Amino acid sequence: MRYSATVALVLLLIxxxxxxxxLVGNPACPGEEVFYNPGNGEDIIVPNGYKVEVFVKxxxxxxDIAFAxxxxxxxxxxxxxxxxxxxxxxxxxxxxxxxTNPFTPDLLIFNMAGHLxxxxxxxPTASGGGFQPDGPAIGLAFEHNFQGGTLFATDSNQGxxxxxxxxNNTSRIVKVHPSTGAITPFIVGLxxxxxxxxxxxxxxxxxxxxxxxxxNSGVTGLDNGAGGxxxxxxxxxxxxxxxxFNSGSANTSGYSNFGVTRPGAVVQAFEDATKPGMCTGAILxxxxxxxxxxNTIEPFSWGYRNPFGIRFAPHDHALKGGLFVTENGEDExxxxxxxNAPDRLHLAQQKPNGKPDYHGWPDRFGFLASTQAVFNPVxxxxxxxxxxxxxxxxxxxxxxxxxxxxxxxxxEAANVAAVGHxxxxxxxxxGIVRKGASLISREGDFGFSKENGTPSEGHDVxxxxxxxxxxxxxxxxxxxxxxCPEADQVRxxxxxxxxxxxxxxxxxxxxxxxxxxxxxxxxxxxxxxLVDYGAVRDFGQADPDAGFKIPADVPLVVIPHTGVIWKxxxxxxxxHGHEKDDDD
Numbered sequence: 086m087r088y089s090a091t092v093a094l095v096l097l098l099i100x101x102x103x104x105x106x107x108l109v110g111n112p113a114c115p116g117e118e119v120f121y122n123p124g125n126g127e128d129i130i131v132p133n134g135y136k137v138e139v140f141v142k143x144x145x146x147x148x149d150i151a152f153a154x155x156x157x158x159x160x161x162x163x164x165x166x167x168x169x170x171x172x173x174x175x176x177x178x179x180x181x182x183x184x185t186n187p188f189t190p191d192l193l194i195f196n197m198a199g200h201l202x203x204x205x206x207x208x209p210t211a212s213g214g215g216f217q218p219d220g221p222a223i224g225l226a227f228e229h230n231f232q233g234g235t236l237f238a239t240d241s242n243q244g245x246x247x248x249x250x251x252x253n254n255t256s257r258i259v260k261v262h263p264s265t266g267a268i269t270p271f272i273v274g275l276x277x278x279x280x281x282x283x284x285x286x287x288x289x290x291x292x293x294x295x296x297x298x299x300x301n302s303g304v305t306g307l308d309n310g311a312g313g314x315x316x317x318x319x320x321x322x323x324x325x326x327x328x329x330f331n332s333g334s335a336n337t338s339g340y341s342n343f344g345v346t347r348p349g350a351v352v353q354a355f356e357d358a359t360k361p362g363m364c365t366g367a368i369l370x371x372x373x374x375x376x377x378x379x380n381t382i383e384p385f386s387w388g389y390r391n392p393f394g395i396r397f398a399p400h401d402h403a404l405k406g407g408l409f410v411t412e413n414g415e416d417e418x419x420x421x422x423x424x425n426a427p428d429r430l431h432l433a434q435q436k437p438n439g440k441p442d443y444h445g446w447p448d449r450f451g452f453l454a455s456t457q458a459v460f461n462p463v464x465x466x467x468x469x470x471x472x473x474x475x476x477x478x479x480x481x482x483x484x485x486x487x488x489x490x491x492x493x494x495x496x497e498a499a500n501v502a503a504v505g506h507x508x509x510x511x512x513x514x515x516g517i518v519r520k521g522a523s524l525i526s527r528e529g530d531f532g533f534s535k536e537n538g539t540p541s542e543g544h545d546v547x548x549x550x551x552x553x554x555x556x557x558x559x560x561x562x563x564x565x566x567x568x569c570p571e572a573d574q575v576r577x578x579x580x581x582x583x584x585x586x587x588x589x590x591x592x593x594x595x596x597x598x599x600x601x602x603x604x605x606x607x608x609x610x611x612x613x614x615l616v617d618y619g620a621v622r623d624f625g626q627a628d629p630d631a632g633f634k635i636p637a638d639v640p641l642v643v644i645p646h647t648g649v650i651w652k653x654x655x656x657x658x659x660x661h662g663h664e665k666d667d668d669d
Contacts (some may be wrong), residue, residue, distance in 0.1 A: 089268040109620075109644060112177035114170035116635050117642045119620045123649045125595030126321045130569040130584055133576040134515045136656050137566065140199045140614060144648030145187040147616050149225035149284070152608050153233035156194055156202065158263065159616075159650060160238060163190035163220025167643040172219065181218055182211045187645035190222035190240055192261060193217075197610065199334030206266035215268050217242040217255065223259075224285040224294065226654070228373065231609045235373070236261040237271065237292060241281035243314075253315040254359050256282035258294065270380045272371060278305075278314040280391045284505060284604070288397055291370045292378075293408070297391040298366040302446030302455075303339040303482040304330045306420030307469045312343030320364035320387035320441055321354045322346070324484040330420040332469035337420055339447065339482030349484065357662055366446055368410065368433050386433035388444035389488060390415055394525065394604070395433075396505040402508070402521045403551040403558055411503040411525060412493070413573065414450060415460075417534045418467030423460050423479050424534060426450045428497035430525075430560070445490035448481045454494055455479040466624050467533050467640065478619055500627070501543040502528035505604025506614070512611035515655060517563060523549040524565060524613055526602035527588065531641065532623030532632060540587040541627070544568065545617060546601055546653075548581075563660075566615070566653060568598035592620040592647070593630045600647065612654035619647035 089478050110118035128136035141159065147161040164171050173188035174181050181189070184205070191205030209218035216222050219242045228234030243252030256275035275282045280297020287293070299317045300309055309471050312332070317340050327348040329336040335344040340352050355361050362369065362382030366389045372381040386408070388393075394411035398404035410433050414426035429451050434442050447456050456478040464471040497503050506525040514520050529543030530536075545567035552559040563581045568588030575583040591598040601618040608614050623641040625632020633642050 107423065109299060109647060111170045111642055111644050113172070113175035114635065114638050114642055116507045117622055117633060117638060119592035119622070119646070119647070120595045121592060121620060121647045123591070123598055125614045126597060126651055127571045128568055128588070128591070128596035129566055129651070130574040130576070130582040130599040131566045131653055132517050132580075132582050133498060133578045134656055135653055138507075138652050139143050140650040140652040141195055142649045143646050144193070144619070144650070145645045146618050146643060147650065148221065148223045148603050148618065149649040150604070150606050150614050150616050151225045151227050151236065152225045152231055152606075155197055157197060157608070157614070158223040158225060158236065159193045159195065160222050161191050161193065161205065161648070162618075163216065164188045165220070165223075166641045167222030168638060168643070169493075170638050170642045175253050180210060184208055188220075189216070189218050190220045194263060197608070203263070206263065207261060207268050215266075216240045217257070219243060219252065221281065221285045223281065226285045226287055228287050235252045237285055237287065239282040239285055240296060241277045243277045243281055252277045252310070257291065257522060258282065258285065268477055272382070274313060274379070275363055276358065276365050277320055278365070279309055279315075283393050284395050286395055286397065287373065289375060291344040292373050293368060293370045293385060293395060295392045295410070296363075296365055296367045296369050297393070298389070298446070301419040302390070302415045302421040302423050302479070304337055304419065304421040305341065305343045306330070306337070307332050308467055309343070315357065316340055316342050317447075318356060318358050318364040319352055319354055319487075320367050321487050322385040323352050323487050325350045325352060326481045326484045328480040328482070331473050331618050332420045350364040361641070366390060367441065368393070368395060368408065375547070376662060383439070384441040386410070386436045386444065387441045388446045389431070390446050392431070392433075392507070393504045395610075396507055398508060399521060401554060402444060403554050403556070404432055405554070409506070409523060411500050411506055412444075414506070416467070416531070417462055417465040417555065420469045421479060421482070422462040422465065422468045422471075422474060423450065423455070424463050425459050425499045425537070427499050428501055428503040429493040430495040430497065430503070431491070431493050442491050443486065443488045444493070445486065448483050448486065449490055455481060463534075463629070465533050465626060483613070495562060497527075498542050499537045500530035500534060502530065503547070504528050504602075505606070507605050507607050509609050509613075509615070510607055513613065513655060518565075521551050522553075524605050525549060526605040526615060528603055528618070530623075531621070532626045532628070534626055536627045544590050544601065546602065546605060566599075568594060568596050570594075570596065589628065590620070590631060592630060592644075597628045599651070609630055610654070612652050615653060616652040617649040617651060626635070
């Protein structure tokens with residue numbers, strides 16, 4: 086059948102929501118274009134009594150948001166994921182120190198209506214000013230939360246993890262001066278690698294930060310800067326097992342540089358750190374008013390792979406003001422690949438004697454030892470030596486744990502990437518959201534393994550309700566906000582949202598919705614602000630439509646200008662859409 090030009094124009098006008106009209110890409114890698122149209126979040130379903138809208142859009146890989154003085158401060162990360170397409174030296178980005186380079190970090194300042202007031206500020210300069218050029222910049226927090234004070238951020242210079250060793254020990258905590266754009270180092274020389282210094286929170290004169298592991302599962306492999314990234318650093322003395330791990334070209338012991346074997350070795354705390362107190366897979370802290378804060382660093386809690394999200398619970402909470410931590414589980418990649426590892430939710434508690442508590446990594450994945458058959462590798466494109474490990478147990482890194490491990494509070498599904506979270510204020514409590522609830526952003530998989538579950542989880546927001554103080558501690562986990570075509574959304578008062586079809590990442594499902602949410606923060610207005618990193622093409626093991634199109638673009642293709650800050654807030658007596666809010 087043939088259509089006239091007039092009919093074709095009419096069809097275009099009445100059907101504007103088409104992928105062909107809304108493709109965006111990475112200018113360094115043509116052919117990897119994705120769908121992008123956030124609309125106003127029409128394809129995000131939330132419970133009855135809540136609504137979604139766009140706060141700001143078209144951002145470059147945003148990773149955190151903070152509020153003070155009637156303003157919102159948004160951190161853009163710069164390069165954070167490996168792949169040639171994400172190299173900020175690509176000519177398509179205008180030069181490494183171009184003021185418009187999307188792959189270098191910066192800070193944007195908005196008013197509470199989402200209008201840009203200032204920025205980007207803190208852009209790296211050739212003379213060494215600003216944030217570090219290769220990023221990622223991840224954490225952002227004011228000293229006194231909504232009351233302001235010093236604005237702290239984290240950054241590093243690990244880049245795309247491609248050039249061996251270039252980013253080692255480059256993570257920092259810095260002070261950001263919004264009025265001048267100046268970036269002042271506060272603590273430098275922190276570890277980097279697979280995960281750098283990440284989120285921060287300030288409490289009672291201490292700054293706390295999540296310090297991710299330098300490797301995927303305790304062993305430096307080819308996935309860590311071709312073996313050039315630094316090894317993991319223990320927070321207390323450990324004894325290595327007799328096991329070594331093969332990458333095809335080399336054998337490596339845990340907590341060791343690539344190609345170094347030392348079976349049974351005793352490894353001292355903070356080995357090869359630039360300062361005592363610095364270690365990986367941990368929550369660290371330092372005094373903010375000390376003359377030399379770097380000399381006050383101490384581990385608060387350790388034994389995690391990637392303890393990304395950290396927030397203190399209210400004092401009248403079941404967690405009694407404790408530090409609630411989200412941990413990302415291991416991937417099927419590198420020298421010690423792991424399949425089906427769950428994400429974990431923890432309570433971090435430094436011991437009365439000042440020693441950190443220990444949560445079991447790298448030899449326990451949640452409640453189970455690494456050797457359990459459920460974790461046996463099945464083979465994937467990012468394994469260093471798949472033929473040698475498929476179907477075999479994931480052998481221990483340590484001879485024995487340094488202290489009895491603390492069990493997690495709860496497990497998440499594998500590959501959901503539970504990341505930033507925040508506790509709901511009382512004004513947000515309604516329907517299925519109870520007092521003291523935590524809302525967790527879940528970034529989703531990166532295609533290293535096949536989809537886990539039908540429908541899969543991730544690329545969403547999870548609700549965690551806790552028992553009341555004084556009762557036996559229990560957690561109830563529910564999906565709170567996720568992608569669902571608008572026509573398939575069902576909301577029932579007092580129930581979790583229901584979707585009649587399977588949603589997916591916005592760019593894959595061609596939806597006006599979420600791609601990769603990396604943190605969730607409540608603002609002074611009581612709304613939840615969801616920071617969406619944007620669209621990323623990956624290996625495509627979980628979803629072939631999400632995979633990179635050109636083999637040379639392995640492993641990940643980040644699409645700039647697709648980041649969004651979503652705002653989720655309570656509705657009035659009328660519920661989301663046209664439904665009456667019967668639960669008010």
